[in-house]
Amino acid sequence: KAGVTQTPRYLIKTRGQQVTLSCSPISGHRSVSWYQQTPGQGLQFLFEYFSETQRNKGNFPGRFSGRQFSNSRSEMNVSTLELGDSALYLCASSLTSGFYNEQFFGPGTRLTVL
Amino acid sequence: KNEVEQSPQNLTAQEGEFITINCSYSVGISALHWLQQHPGGGIVSLFMLSSGKKKHGRLIATINIQEKHSSLHITASHPRDSAVYICAVVLQAAGNKLTFGGGTRVLVKP
Numbered sequence: 001k002a003g004v005t006q007t008p009r010y011l012i013k014t015r016g017q018q019v020t021l022s023c024s025p026i027s028g029h030r031s032v033s034w035y036q037q038t039p040g041q042g043l044q045f046l047f048e049y050f051s052e053t054q055r056n057k058g059n060f061p062g063r064f065s066g067r068q069f070s071n072s073r074s075e076m077n078v079s080t081l082e083l084g085d086s087a088l089y090l091c092a093s094s095l096t097s098g099f100y101n102e103q104f105f106g107p108g109t110r111l112t113v114l
Numbered sequence: 115k116n117e118v119e120q121s122p123q124n125l126t127a128q129e130g131e132f133i134t135i136n137c138s139y140s141v142g143i144s145a146l147h148w149l150q151q152h153p154g155g156g157i158v159s160l161f162m163l164s165s166g167k168k169k170h171g172r173l174i175a176t177i178n179i180q181e182k183h184s185s186l187h188i189t190a191s192h193p194r195d196s197a198v199y200i201c202a203v204v205l206q207a208a209g210n211k212l213t214f215g216g217g218t219r220v221l222v223k224p
Contacts, residue, residue: 033212035212037155042215042216042217043200043202043214044213044214045211045212045213045214045218056209056210058211072213088155090155090157092157096121096211098204099145099147099204099212100144100145100162100164100204101150102159102162103147103149103159103162104147104159105156105157105158105159106157107155107156108156110155
């Protein structure tokens with residue numbers, strides 16, 4: 001069974017631009033969650049989607065948004081990029097919503113904002 | 115004060131030693147996850163606990179809900195156990211958001 005995939009793996013953008021990251025969950029998994037990891041703040045929860053609905057959202061500004069498609073694939077978008085958005089963005093998939101199942105993480109997308 | 119605290123932040127052990135990593139949290143939770151992150155960023159889920167104890171190979175995880183504390187033990191440590199170990203809790207009051215500890219960096223020397 002294929003694991004969680006994320007594209008692209010690396011991305012370089014400049015301030016003010018926007019970016020879209022993609023996450024394909026394990027087949028059969030309907031929950032996708034997104035995380036930001038930085039050296040200063042560690043891992044932080046961005047949002048969780050289940051059956052195309054956002055179920056939960058972390059404490060991030062509205063520039064961070066996401067969506068989930070009917071095939072469970074998910075995208076997250078960051079608009080008006082700031083230098084502080086440079087981070088490793090990870091997604092994880094699981095069978096159901098709510099973090100009561102094992103989470104399967106993708107390899108991450110490393111975003112650099114110049 | 116962070117809702118999830120891990121100790122120690124860094125740990126160095128000799129191959130074969132018994133390792134314990136601690137995770138304390140200050141609010142009610144409905145579940146706790148232990149994760150392992152190797153250099154390069156990949157994260158692997160080790161355990162999901164809501165009570166008691168779980169064992170997988172050389173890894174043991176325990177949780178005491180009343181004391182708001184969990185431990186991850188590595189028996190007979192090996193250099194391949196060198197990684198960052200992260201505790202994450204599902205906060206009841208926050209509508210089941212996942213909140214992370216700062217991680218424990220473990221180095222096992224041969």
